[in-house]
Amino acid sequence: MPPSSNRTTPKTTNLHPIYTVTNIQNKVRILDWTTVTYSSWVKLFKLHARGYKVLNHIDGTPPPNSADATYETWAEIDAIVLQWIYGTLSNDLLVRVLASDATTYDAWTKIHDIFLNNKGSRAAALEHEFTNLTLTACSSMDEYCQKIKGLAEQLTDVDNPVNEKRMVLQLVRSLPADFDMVASFINQSSPSWDMM
Structure with a gap:
């Protein structure tokens, strides 16, 4: 008997790797000025950003245009990476970096400036x-x-x-x-x- 033509093949969706991270603090330690240095934190963060395919959110790559069909997905992923940054900062650093409507890149450069200015x-x-x-x-x-x-x-x-x-x-x-x-x-x- 030939296969039924009424059967539909289930759609497979490619889940972005970022959605598999449940607790970034298990992967990147808290940046606290003393125990974890800025350079160590950056190395760990970049390693995980590359592994989870979100390096473009911290390396200065411009986001898609807001009219682009991929913008909403980009914005959602950017919000998650921003949560990673906020979740790996000590309380005193978090207060200095936390901002409304910030992108991941905004926070990344602000941390860079805090540590490397002066x-x-x-x-x-x-x-x-x-x-x-x-x-x-x-x-x-x-x-x-x-x-x-x-x-x-x-x-x-x-x-x-x-x-x-x-x-x-x-x-x-x-x-x-x-x-x-x-x-x-x-x-x-x-x-x-x-x-x-």
Whole structure:
């Protein structure tokens, strides 16, 4: 018996990958000025934006014209990506970025400006903190190393990169006398930061 011509093939709709994300905070950590640096947050956010096919919402690609048939879908996706941004900001940053009728790109550039405006004074403050950081100011060696790495990343964000050798020297320079033998070994072997 031939197949019935009355049967219709169900329509398949292509669901945009963004609709599969249930909690962006499981993927991108909260940008809070200290624990998560701006550069780390940007790297994670861009990675997920690329993976979920929404990089065009943060890279300056112009939106479709409002008369375009794709505009409503674009606007809906943009609102979701904007929610991702708002959901990954600390409360004090959220207050500074939150705006009515903002697009994702508006929020993205505002965050960029918050972190990278006044580079000179920010770099000076970070440099002071970096050079004056000591192990005794931290609760553990692990915390000390994390703070050095975090400050180095923040300095890189403001166009004052800190190379690995300088990070190792900073670590060794402010170790207490109890660590003289270890410091001497580190100075002689010049290990990379990842070997520390």
